[in-house]
Amino acid sequence: MRPSVLDPLFAPVSSLQGIGPKIAKTISGLVADRQDREATLADLLFHVPHSLIDRRHRPGIAYSENGQIVTLQVTIDRHHPGPRGGRAPYRITAFDQTGSITFVFFHPRRDWLEKMFPEGEVRVVSGRVEWFNERPQMVHPDYLLSLEEAASMPAIEPVYPMTAGLAGKTLQKALGAALQRLPVLPEWQDGAFLERNMWPGFDEALRAVHNPKEQDDLSPEGANIRRIAYDELLASQLALALVRKSMRQLGGVSRKPSGTLQQKVISALPFSLTDGQAAAVKDINSDLAEPIRMLRLLQGDVGAGKTVVALAALAQVIETGAQGALMAPTEILARQHFASMQPLCEAAGIRLALMTGKDTQKQRRILQEKLNAGEIDLVVGTHALFQGSVTFQNLGLVVVDEQHRFGVHQRLAISAKGNGVDVLVMTATPIPRTLVLTCFGDMDVSRLTEKPAGRKPVTTVSVSLDRLDEIVGRIGAAISSGQKAYWVCPLVEESEKIDLAAVEDRHKVLEQALGQKVSLIHGRMSADEKDAAMASFKSGETRILVATTVIEVGVDVPDATIIVIEHAERFGLAQLHQLRGRVGRSDKPSSCVLLFKAPLGETAAARLNIMRETNDGFLIAEEDLRLRGGGEILGTRQSGTPGFRVARLEDHADLMEIARDDARLILETDPDLKGPRGDALRCLLYLFGRDEAIRLLRAG
Structure with missing residues (x-):
């Protein structure tokens, strides 16, 4: 049973005042981990801001930089409504002692604007300044207040990841109401550990993150976020340790055969095992010999x-x-x-x-x-x-x-x-x-870590899409000399239709340019159609396979020696490396061509650089984590770490190690989580959605 102290946090978001079914559904789409359930207040509270707006920044009109959010105290000069019934925006000019600015409104309500911006009066306005033809303007300011009202404007405002159809003010209001219901929870962390790290209590940290006073309150290195991230990592490591314990407790079978069958398999190989393979087989054999289950x-x-x-x-x-x-x-x-x-x-x-x-x-x-x-x-x-x-x-x-x-x-x-x-x-x-x-x-x-003997590293080059015709020509020459090639087109998440058109267009262009049949594989085809296309490429009936990333994992055509990856800048490092692994599977020299659309952003350029420099997947994975965060490495789409809401591996890797050791120690001293800290840790597991681990405790 879930501890009753957590009940307020597991109430649905629709229980908050002013959140009807429609808004509840939109909020759930943003903060819940699964699409098939309504978000709870806990889901909402773990939706933390990514940055903040400082409304205290008051540089004056002339000193406001392009794109900056500023607060200005101005005198309203004149209204410039567009022609009646026209589409032109409504403009209002204003000034302070440093210069003048224009406020711009689309689809205006004229009577409302005249009331809010009376000519000749002083107003406090806050929003993003944009310089246009060397003149500053502000489109739809966030705040327009009289001098008396300005005192109540929040000085610091958190900025949250948002979704279409949800107003920032609605989300803020819901979060404020959810914070009021946050119960006082038992402390599940070790007191001395908290003191050493100078970390606040859980509820104090959560309140500070949603009501930040300074940038540090939201910083991944700051005490608040680190405290909550560690709670989340500990919940995850404790759950994994409980799974391991339960798998081990179920008992294994000691398997100690003579090894003749294994030897027959190894002897039938056309090559000898690498040192790494031999070591892995030895590890596995000793695992199997134990009466404990191998994991x-x-x-x-x-x-x-x-x-x-x-x-x-x-x-x-x-x-x-x-x-x-x-x-x-x-x-x-x-x-x-x-x-x-x-x-x-x-x-x-x-x-x-x-x-x-x-x-x-x-x-x-x-x-x-x-x-x-x-x-x-x-x-x-x-x-x-x-x-x-x-x-x-x-x-x-x-x-x-x-x-x-x-x-x-x-x-x-x-x-x-x-x-x-x-x-x-x-x-x-x-x-x-x-x-x-x-x-x-x-x-x-x-x-x-080693490749089987005789395999050659893949030569990787990056080429701008402007040179597409040249690449097609080279592929034609390679195919005439008996080689096979993959041509990979990217998937753009937003629209399958566009992707499909792109892949089919590329297929047509290559067939025309090379004057021969080209195989095609994409996600919309049936399994039979995919198998048939694959078979004709394998047999050599076709020499080019145009595909979306469905070929990323495991497709094995040893005599394919070239892979062209179109729009390589759209792919993550791990994915580029996986795709490159489709070639270089024989003793023939192979190459990978990364076609990119110029100009390249900094991260994309860094990725393509790493691909050119190394074939070492482990090195690439570490770089990918540094450049992008953990989520996408494991194939989950959102950035950040899979299954985590607050913890980020690129910022909190050090905490992961501590959490693993802490989890092991907890289970050694209190295997059933029955002690005072054990009860609090059960709250932690429920709070972060690791309750399957609690079922294991009961089953054990």
């Missing part, structure tokens, strides 16, 4: 050979008589894993099957019967594998590919499919250390 993250850069390590792990478990499953995020990937594992499984005598959402009911039934009878050792599939109905005779190990699409809930669901199921998670997105702690704090980590 391991296998991080490897694009093309570092994770699948081989996964198959070696699966062979080890299959030799003990258990079954294995490999889960991929898309059907293309599932089929690809199946195809690449097939020859190795045949050589080792492992019975392999593929299960996807496309199977007919009859195929699904036959597969299910074989799984139940233990006639299949290893099944490869998409999410379809873990829908309620699929069962196993004896599931021993699950390998999950591209982890960031599977959260803690799914990790728990997988493990319910068998007795003491071990879990190995693979990700091709090199993730910076702090982010590994954020999302995989419950796992041990193996990293593959």
Whole structure:
């Protein structure tokens, strides 16, 4: 049960005065973590301002800089209404001792303006100044007040991330009302720790952030934001530590086979394992031998050979008589894993099957019967594998590919499919250390840093779109000499229609320019159409594949040696690196062309620079985190860190480490969170939406 002290914070925003269903829906779209529920007061209060406006800034008209928000004390000179019925704006001129200014109003109500700006009177006006033809103007000022009223204007105003259809004043009012209902909560942080950091109490910090007096009150390095960010990170780390503890408590199976099956798989490889692969296999084997469940993250850069390590792990478990499953995020990937594992499984005598959402009911039934009878050792599939109905005779190990699409809930669901199921998670997105702690704090980590022998680094160049014809010509020459190329067009979130047109146009232009058939893949096509396009590119029937970013993860055509990424400035670093990983998968020299539209912004230029300088995914991931924040690295769209509202990894990475150690210590001293601090920590978990961890406490 949620502690009753939190009830006021879990009231819906529509319980606030003046917030009807329509505004509640708009606010929920802005502040709730899911679209299918109404926001609570807690959601609203964790929507923190990103900056502030200082209304105390009064430079005088002549000294107001372009784009600055200023407060001016002026004498109203004259009204200049546009012609009646016309569209022209309404202008009012005013002056102070330094110069004159024009106030501009569109769709004006003339009687209201004459009342608010009486000619010859003094008024205090605050808003953004813009200089136009060397003359200052202010369009629709934020405040226009008499001298008496000006005393009540807020000196400092917080500025919030906003959404269409919501007025700033409405949001401010709702926040003010929500703050009045903020209860006094028990202190969940250690007293000495708070004192050492000179941090305020939770409610004091939250009030200061919404009613800032100085810039420092909102600074990510300031005491208020750091205090709340640490609360959030501790909630996350405590939840992960509880998941880990519960997975461990459920007990594992000690698996110590002779290793002959694993050896057969490794011997069937056309190459020998890299040092990193051999070390990862050794780590996994020692995990499997323990009577504790394995929870391991296998991080490897694009093309570092994770699948081989996964198959070696699966062979080890299959030799003990258990079954294995490999889960991929898309059907293309599932089929690809199946195809690449097939020859190795045949050589080792492992019975392999593929299960996807496309199977007919009859195929699904036959597969299910074989799984139940233990006639299949290893099944490869998409999410379809873990829908309620699929069962196993004896599931021993699950390998999950591209982890960031599977959260803690799914990790728990997988493990319910068998007795003491071990879990190995693979990700091709090199993730910076702090982010590994954020999302995989419950796992041990193996990293593959070398590429398999014989692979050549990809040469990367950046070229302005002005030279498009030249690039098309070069691609034509490369194809005539027998090479294959990808051409990637960006997705613009706002409009699928525009994207589709862009991809289809590029496809047409290339077919015409090169005088040959070109394959096309985009998100609106059916799985069959995508498979057919992919197959004709793989077989060499077509030599160019034009695609949106659907090819980003895992598509494997070893003889493709060129990738052109159009509008490279629109992509994040991690995504550019993933796309580049589609080439350089053989011993032939490969190249990546980053086509950009000039002029480049500072961040975009820095990104393209890093891509030219290095092929090291881990280095790229650290840079990406520095340039952009953690959210997008893990494929969540909003900037900032996945699942966090206040904490930002680029600012609070140091706190993440402390939170992890604190969480471990808490569970060592009070494993059931029953002590006085334990009760307060339960409040913390509920407050930050980590209540699934509390269910684990009860189950444990």
